[in-house]
Amino acid sequence: MIRRRTLLASTGLAAVALALSACSGTAAPAASSASSSGAASASGPASLATLTAGKLTVATGQPAYSPWVEDDKPESGKGFESAVTYAVAKQLGYAASDVVWVRSTFDSAVTPGAKPWDLNIQQFSITAARKQAVDFSSPYYTTTQAVVTTKGSKAEGVTTLAGLKGLTIGVASGTTSLQVATDKIGAPKVYNSNDDAVQALKTKQIDAIVADLPTAFYIAGGQLDDGVVVGQIADSTTGGDEFAFVLPKDSKLTAPVSAAVDAITKSGELKTITDKWLSSEVDAPVLQ
Structure with a gap:
């Protein structure tokens, strides 16, 4: 959960600057404040079946909002989901400059069919219905x-x-x-x-x-x-809403991306990212 004072500070209490054109990841931001000791995967990006060899194409919403993405610029590495993406990409062996950002709608990402991206991240909850159409990685965040x-x-x-x-x-x-x-x-x-x-x-x-x-x-x-x-x-049936990367159905990247999420979870890097962008407590009572 999230401390209000921390989250509101990260948003600056101001409206996010909304850039309405699609972005590509040409910048090389720091993925997070924590470094991963097991950075690259053993196989490396050359062995991964991505849309473009040597590149990882990641979609997010348009616009993308704080605290998930700051200033609608996912390529900056600022914001919780942007930072998580760069941490996962690093685990897979990609340099920040090899992450290419594109935009998609929320609904189109979870419908059946081919996708013009390798991964999509925009607070997708894992549900049984969506699993019929797309793959999910291991969860990177649980909320209510x-x-x-x-x-x-x-x-x-x-x-x-x-x-x-x-x-x-x-x-x-x-x-x-x-x-x-x-x-x-x-x-x-x-x-x-x-x-x-x-x-x-x-x-x-x-x-x-x-x-x-x-x-x-x-x-x-x-x-x-x-x-x-x-x-x-409160959601007693699931213990919270789990957010995960969405991948095309039966993607060969699902297993390595899940392994990368698991690795940053185990190393503590995910917690560091979560604490930085979302904090750990929230001043909001549970409605019974």
Whole structure:
């Protein structure tokens, strides 16, 4: 979980500068503040079946938001998912300059078919339904869902899930947040993106938004002038929402990418990255 003060400092309490054109990884940023002792894989990138020999093509959303990617520049290595990607690439034997960034929509990434990328990272939760269409790596983060609203709204001060029933809740389509909100609160109002839901909250069309916990804190501190995180929604069935890289179905890269995630987890590098960009505790009560 995430300390609000740490996360809000990383977002700068300001709107992210949104670069709307696709990016390619030509820069060579530091992957993280921690160095991995077992950097390159034994086989090296030459033996990996990537779209472009010697390059690792990684997709993320457009735009990509803090704290996952800072300033919509994944090639900078700044932001939790950007840093994780460079750490995994290093484990696979790639230099930072060999990581090529492209953009994709969330929904298209988890549908069947060929993909114009090797990996995709944009807070994809591992679900049984998605596994029918794509592969997942080992998880790199486990989170919960949370409720965010504005000061003075009907949702502010609510301490139970029952207290949210009857309110108008917004959620982004195609997300685990949609399923959790439906199961725990009731049928929400569905939007194309969190941005659309935020706009609806600003104009009082809805009372609150359900999003993953880090995104909820970003919305509260970076997109709303008077944002409030109401609390977390406990998920006793899974113990939290697991985020992982998405790969094309039956990709030959799935095993080595999972091994790389496992390696940075075991070495402690993943924890260092998590502490830097997300911290370890959050000031948000669990809604019973």
